[in-house]
Amino acid sequence: MTNKPNILIIYTGGTIGMVKDYKTNALKAFDFSEIVQNIPELQQLNCNIKSISFKEPIDSSNMNTQYYIDIVEIIESNYTKFDGFVILTGSDTMSYISSAVSFMLENLQKPIIFTGSQLPIGDIRTDAKENLITSIAIASVRKQHQPLIKEVCLYFEYKLYRANRTTKISAEHFEAFASMNYPALAESGVHLKFNEALLFKPTEKDKPLIVRKNLISDVVILKLFPGITKATVEAILSIQNLKGVILESYGSGNAPNETWFIDLLKKAIAKEIKVVNVTQCSGGSVILGHYDTSVKLKKIGVISGLDITTESAVAKLMYLLNEDLSLEMFKYHFQKSLRGEITKK
Structure with missing residues (x-):
């Protein structure tokens, strides 16, 4: 019997999921079903990792409300089996997507961490590995046998933000996001430091998750x-x-x-x-x-x-x-x- 938290990675598309085919020099989709074998550092994390990928990876520029629904339905159907979720999307529309997901999930009691990267996971200078590894680590953090994070967040370049407070500010810097009106929830350095006073604290602790799928896009x-x-x-x-x-x-x-x-x-x-x-x-x-x-x-x-x-x-x-x-x-x-x-x- 293990008490390790179970974390589900949901890959929707985006730069983070690309690796270089060294024979052709072209970028191709990364196989997230073999993520632990491909990124052995993940074995050092105190959690069990599974992954689900969209059948067709979606470029973030093509994101729409139907894909938002696809994301929350994956969370809904796996909510009782997993203790936290890491969602990988393209960074260009990540603030829009993660903000929408925060409203679509009511009475959330588990961490949902959005992340991505500016360079593909197979690039020699990539920011993808750090973003992914730390996002999984954050989703695994528990306090008194409960997840520490109980909201939708966005992690990028050493900082964890409340997702619905973020804006993408740079197309080329690794520090691509900012949260101008609300401080970072955590910072990753030698240690992961959480500002617990800033974390969202759900008032309804025993109510079941409610998933709101009807969005008006007019x-x-x-x-x-x-x-x-x-x-x-x-x-x-x-x-x-x-x-x-x-x-x-x-x-x-x-x-x-x-x-x-x-x-x-x-x-x-x-x-x-x-x-x-x-x-x-x-x-x-x-x-x-x-x-x-x-x-x-x-x-x-x-x-x-x-x-x-x-x-x-x-x-x-x-x-x-x-x-x-x-x-x-x-x-x-x-x-x-x-x-x-x-x-x-």
């Missing part, structure tokens, strides 16, 4: 820029079946206060399209009404996204739109911290 990101035209905004807000808009505004939530712009948003809100205001800045928070240029937005019913990331706002919007909430209740739930994605005021 949403759009409207990024403001100086010179944006009425025709552009009108075209975006007139998209057929549009249900939600992430308005990427300036600074602390500012936008043009010209009559045409406010009227177009007001008309959209009257059609029950939910409009959420997030900042274009990499850090900080939306404070509607702080400047004159956001007073009218607040007045017409634009919802402040506070300090949520764009990636997390998209995921939360898709999740909440399925709940068929009134504008007031939608605002209440959007501004409430459901999975630690927003700083409580």
Whole structure:
């Protein structure tokens, strides 16, 4: 009988799963079913490792909500058999995917660690091995016979982050992700150091896992820029079946206060399209009404996204739109911290 935690690796695709065929110099998919044989260092970890791979590896640029559902269904069907999950995806859309998974899984009591790499696992200078090994080690950590981590996280280049707080900041540095509005949950050095005070603590300890698979993808990101035209905004807000808009505004939530712009948003809100205001800045928070240029937005019913990331706002919007909430209740739930994605005021 063993008390070693059982960890499931779910490979969806991405750079991390590529190895070089030295005969052809081409990259080919890594066989994760033989991962322990190929990465013998894993044998030193105090856990049992299994793996599942998507039949067809998905480039992260092709990710969509159906693949999100595929991921959570694998977790759902294996939830009682495993003590933790490590999900490998392409890094380009990892913040979007992991944020969505955090909302899709309610009453989560086990670690789900997303990771990937900037270089393939078979590359001589790869960051893949460290990211993978440490992610598995983190998913294995227990305290008083319980998993220490009970949330969806993202691990990259020596830092563990709450997934729904992250943004990819570099296409070429190994330190590819940042969490501007929430500190790292752990850092990997000679020792793994956890900041336990920052970890998400589920309030419902005995409730079963609930998997939310219905996401509304009729949403759009409207990024403001100086010179944006009425025709552009009108075209975006007139998209057929549009249900939600992430308005990427300036600074602390500012936008043009010209009559045409406010009227177009007001008309959209009257059609029950939910409009959420997030900042274009990499850090900080939306404070509607702080400047004159956001007073009218607040007045017409634009919802402040506070300090949520764009990636997390998209995921939360898709999740909440399925709940068929009134504008007031939608605002209440959007501004409430459901999975630690927003700083409580």
